[in-house]
Amino acid sequence: MPTIRLQRIGDHESETVAIDRVRGAGLAAGPPLQAADRFDVTLRGRTATAELSATSRDGSACLHIDGRVVPFHSVRRKDEVLVWIAGRTFAFHVSGRSARRAGTTAAAIGTHLSAPMPGAVLKVNIAPGGVFAAHQPLVVLESMKMEMTLSAPHAGCARDVLCREGDLVEMGATLIRFEDSVEDRSGPDKPN
Amino acid sequence: MFRKVLIANRGEIAVRVAGTLQQMGIAVVAVYSDPDRGAFHVRNADEAYPLDGKTAAETYLDIGKITAIAKRCGAEAIHPGYGFLSENAQFAQACADAGIVFIGPPADVIRCMGDKVRAKEIMHGAGVPTVPGWSGVSNASAKTIAGEAGRIGYPVLVKAAAGGGGKGMRVVRDVSSLAEAWASAGREAKAAFGDGRVFLEKYIERPRHIEFQVFGDHHGNVVHLFERECSIQRRHQKIIEETPSPALSDALRGRMGEAAVKAARAAGYSNAGTVEFLLSDGGEFYFLEMNTRLQVEHPVTELTTGLDLVRAQLIVADGRPLPFTQDSVRQRGHAIECRIYAEDASRGFLPSTGTIEAWAPPSGPGIRVDAGVARGSEVSVYYDPMLAKLVICDETRTDAIDKTIWALKRFAVLGVTTNVEFLQCVISHPAFRAGDINTAFLEQHDLTTQMSERPHDDALVAACVALLNGQPDAANQPSATHATDGGPWQRAGAWRSG
Numbered sequence: 001m002p003t004i005r006l007q008r009i010g011d012h013e014s015e016t017v018a019i020d021r022v023r024g025a026g027l028a029a030g031p032p033l034q035a036a037d038r039f040d041v042t043l044r045g046r047t048a049t050a051e052l053s054a055t056s057r058d059g060s061a062c063l064h065i066d067g068r069v070v071p072f073h074s075v076r077r078k079d080e081v082l083v084w085i086a087g088r089t090f091a092f093h094v095s096g097r098s099a100r101r102a103g104t105t106a107a108a109i110g111t112h113l114s115a116p117m118p119g120a121v122l123k124v125n126i127a128p129g130g131v132f133a134a135h136q137p138l139v140v141l142e143s144m145k146m147e148m149t150l151s152a153p154h155a156g157c158a159r160d161v162l163c164r165e166g167d168l169v170e171m172g173a174t175l176i177r178f179e180d181s182v183e184d185r186s187g188p189d190k191p192n
Numbered sequence: 193m194f195r196k197v198l199i200a201n202r203g204e205i206a207v208r209v210a211g212t213l214q215q216m217g218i219a220v221v222a223v224y225s226d227p228d229r230g231a232f233h234v235r236n237a238d239e240a241y242p243l244d245g246k247t248a249a250e251t252y253l254d255i256g257k258i259t260a261i262a263k264r265c266g267a268e269a270i271h272p273g274y275g276f277l278s279e280n281a282q283f284a285q286a287c288a289d290a291g292i293v294f295i296g297p298p299a300d301v302i303r304c305m306g307d308k309v310r311a312k313e314i315m316h317g318a319g320v321p322t323v324p325g326w327s328g329v330s331n332a333s334a335k336t337i338a339g340e341a342g343r344i345g346y347p348v349l350v351k352a353a354a355g356g357g358g359k360g361m362r363v364v365r366d367v368s369s370l371a372e373a374w375a376s377a378g379r380e381a382k383a384a385f386g387d388g389r390v391f392l393e394k395y396i397e398r399p400r401h402i403e404f405q406v407f408g409d410h411h412g413n414v415v416h417l418f419e420r421e422c423s424i425q426r427r428h429q430k431i432i433e434e435t436p437s438p439a440l441s442d443a444l445r446g447r448m449g450e451a452a453v454k455a456a457r458a459a460g461y462s463n464a465g466t467v468e469f470l471l472s473d474g475g476e477f478y479f480l481e482m483n484t485r486l487q488v489e490h491p492v493t494e495l496t497t498g499l500d501l502v503r504a505q506l507i508v509a510d511g512r513p514l515p516f517t518q519d520s521v522r523q524r525g526h527a528i529e530c531r532i533y534a535e536d537a538s539r540g541f542l543p544s545t546g547t548i549e550a551w552a553p554p555s556g557p558g559i560r561v562d563a564g565v566a567r568g569s570e571v572s573v574y575y576d577p578m579l580a581k582l583v584i585c586d587e588t589r590t591d592a593i594d595k596t597i598w599a600l601k602r603f604a605v606l607g608v609t610t611n612v613e614f615l616q617c618v619i620s621h622p623a624f625r626a627g628d629i630n631t632a633f634l635e636q637h638d639l640t641t642q643m644s645e646r647p648h649d650d651a652l653v654a655a656c657v658a659l660l661n662g663q664p665d666a667a668n669q670p671s672a673t674h675a676t677d678g679g680p681w682q683r684a685g686a687w688r689s690g
Contacts, residue, residue, distance in 0.1 A: 002660065004655075004656045004659060004660075006652055006655055006656070008646070008647055011646070013646075015647075015652050017652050017653060017655075017656045019656055019657075019660060033657055033660045033661045034661070041653050041656070043649055043652060043653065044649075050653065050657075052657055052661065055661060058550065058552075058567060059549065059550045059606065060550070060552060060604070061654075061657070061658070061661065063650070063653065063654060063657060065650065065653065070650050070653075070654065072650075072651075072654040072658075073550040073552065073604045073606055074550075074606070074654060074655065074657075074658035075549040075550060075606045075607060075658075076658060076659065081655045081658050081659055082549070082606045082607070083606075083651050083654050083655045083658065084550060084604040084605065084606050085648060085650055085651045085654050086601060086648060086650070087600060087601030087602065087603070087612070087613065087616055088613055088647075088648065088651070089605070089606060089609075089610075089612075089613065090647050090648075090651045090655070092647075092652075092655045094655075094659060116539065116540070116542055117542040117543055118543075118545050118573050119543075119573055120573075122379070122383075137372075140376075140379075142383065143543050143573050144543050144573060144574075144575060144576055144577050146359070146427070146543070147376060147379065147380040147383070149376065168573070171542075171545075
C-alpha cells in the first residue's frame with residue numbers, strides 16, 4: 001500500500017494519504033495509476049473508494065470519490081506537487097520523515113533581509129558594518145514597475161551587503177546578512 | 193477604413209484589439225520584446241515584428257522603433273491599447289508627424305489631461321467639481337511641501353502629475369512621513385512615466401471610485417456610456433469593476449453623466465475616454481482625472497450596452513461620426529469584471545513569476561475571458577502581472593455575483609500564484625453582496641485569513657493521485673514511504689466518504 005506524506009508549503013503539519021489499489025487493469029502491479037483504475041484511499045483513518053475516471057496530457061484529470069465527481073488539475077515538480085481543485089490551489093511538499101518546517105526560527109528572528117519578490121534593486125541604503133534602527137528603509141526593490149521599500153525588521157548591524165543597485169534578484173535571495181544579535185536567540189536547535 | 197493597423201501593446205489588450213480588427217477585415221500587426229517572442233498576443237496577429245530589447249523602456253515605450261515598424265510594414269494607424277504609450281502625447285504627435293493615424297484623442301488633449309494639475313484646472317474652470325489640493329513645484333523645499341500639506345489638511349495624497357494606475361502615489365497621514373513619500377513617489381513616477389513631478393491632494397477617506405465612459409467624434413458629438421464602479425482596489429489599483437454602480441440613483445447617475453460629458457467637451461475630447469470621479473459617503477462627487485484611452489475595464493460597458501468600443505474607436509479614428517447617440521444607448525443587466533493577476537494576495541499582493549503550466553478558464557453564456565496568456569506562457573518580471581480579465585454579465589447584480597463565484601471556482605491556473613481565490617473571497621463577502629463597498633474595502637475587511645484554511649481533503653487525494661499517475665517510480669522515490677501504522681494521522685477529519 002503506497003503511503004504518501006504531504007505537507008502544504010507554508011504549513012507546519014503534514015497529512016498522510018494511503019492509496020490501496022483494489023480493482024482495475026493492472027491491480028497487482030502498484031503504481032502508476034491509470035484512467036479507470038479504482039482504489040481505496042485512506043486519510044485520517046477514514047477510507048473511501050475512488051476512481052480515476054479521466055486524465056489528460058495538459059494536467060487535467062477527474063476523480064470519482066464515493067460517487068462525487070472531483071475534477072482537478074495538477075503539476076508535478078521535483079519534490080512538490082501543485083493541485084488546483086474546486087477553485088483553490090495548493091502546493092504540497094512531498095516529504096518522508098524529514099518534514100521541513102516552513103518559516104523556521106532563524107528567519108523569524110531575522111538573520112538576514114531577503115527579497116520578497118523577484119525584481120531589480122533600485123537603492124541600497126546600507127553599507128557593510130552599517131548600523132540601522134528598526135523600520136529603517138534598507139533596500140528599495142522594483143518589480144513590474146512597482147516600487148517596494150524593504151525596512152529593517154529590528155535594530156541591528158549589517159554584516160554583508162549582497163546586492164548592488166541595478167542587480168536583478170530572485171525571490172527569496174538574501175540581500176543583507178545581519179550581525180548575530182546580542183542574545184543570539186537563533187540557534188538551530190531551538191524548539192519551535 | 194484602414195487595411196492594416198499596428199497594435200503597440202502586449203498581453204490581453206493586444207489580443208482583444210486584434211480580434212475586433214480582424215473581424216472588421218483589418219490586418220493586425222503585432223510588435224514584441226525579446227521575452228515576448230512566443231507570447232499569446234504575437235500568435236493572434238497577422239504580422240509581427242521584433243522591438244529588440246527586454247525592458248518596457250527599450251521596447252513597448254520606444255516611440256522611434258514602433259513608428260518605424262509601422263511605416264515599414266505599411267500600417268495606416270496605431271492602436272496603443274492601455275498603459276505603455278497610450279497616454280503619451282509625444283507618441284500621438286510622432287504618429288501624426290509620420291502620417292499614421294493614432295487611435296485616440298489628439299496629442300494636445302492627451303497632454304492636457306495627462307497633466308493631472310492642468311486637467312483639474314480645466315475642469316474647475318468648466319464648472320466640474322474638483323478635489324482641493326496643491327499643484328506642487330519642482331525643487332519645492334520640504335518646508336513648503338509641509339506647509340501646503342498642513343493647509344490642505346491631513347491625510348493628503350502625494351500623486352504623480354503624469355500618473356495613473358496607482359503608480360507614484362502615496363497616502364500621507366502626518367508630516368513625519370511626508371518627505372519620504374514625496375521623494376519615493378517622485379522616483380516611482382520618474383521610473384514609470386519618465387516624469388517625476390508630483391503634487392498634493394486632499395485624501396478623501398473611503399470614497400467610491402465611479403467613472404464614466406465617454407466617447408467623442410470629430411463631428412462635435414460627445415456621448416457617455418454610463419458608469420463603472422471601480423471601488424475594489426489594492427495598492428490603488430482596481431481589481432473588480434462593475435456596472436451599474438449599486439451606489440447611484442437614476443438622478444445622481446444623470447447628474448454625473450452630464451458632468452462627464454461637460455468634462456469631455458471642456459477637454460476637446462474625441463475617441464474613447466473615461467472621466468473618473470470620487471464619490472463621497474454624502475453623495476458629493478469630484479473630478480479625479482480623465483483617462484484618454486480605452487480602459488482595462490471597458491468590457492463591463494460592452495456587455496451591458498452591446499457595443500464594441502474598439503470598433504467605435506476605429507470608426508471615430510477613420511473620421512466618421514459615432515455609431516450611436518446618447519438617446520440610442522441603453523444599459524441592460526449587470527456586469528462584473530475581475531482582474532486575474534499573477535500575485536500572492538496572502539503575501540501583500542507580491543507579483544509572482546513563472547510558467548503557466550495549467551490554464552483552463554471558464555466559459556458559458558454571459559462569461560467572457562480576455563486573456564493575454566495561454567498554457568506555456570512565461571510571466572516575467574518585466575511587465576504588468578495581469579494575466580486576464582474575467583467578465584460576467586447577467587440580469588441582476590445578485591445573478592451576476594452568483595455567476596462570478598461559479599466562474600472563479602472553475603478558473604484553473606497552475607504554475608504562477610494568482611489572485612483567483614482572493615477574488616472569490618471578495619465577491620462572496622456579505623458587504624460586497626450588499627453593495628457596501630468603497631476604495632478601502634480591502635483594508636476594512638481582512639479576507640486573506642479565509643484563504644489560509646487547511647486544504648480540502650480531496651486536494652490531498654488528488655495530489656497523491658497526481659504523484660502516482662503515470663509516474664512509474666513514484667513509489668520508489670524517497671518522498672513516498674510505506675505505511676507502518678496510522679498513528680500520527682488518526683485525528684478525526686472533515687473528510688466525508690459520501
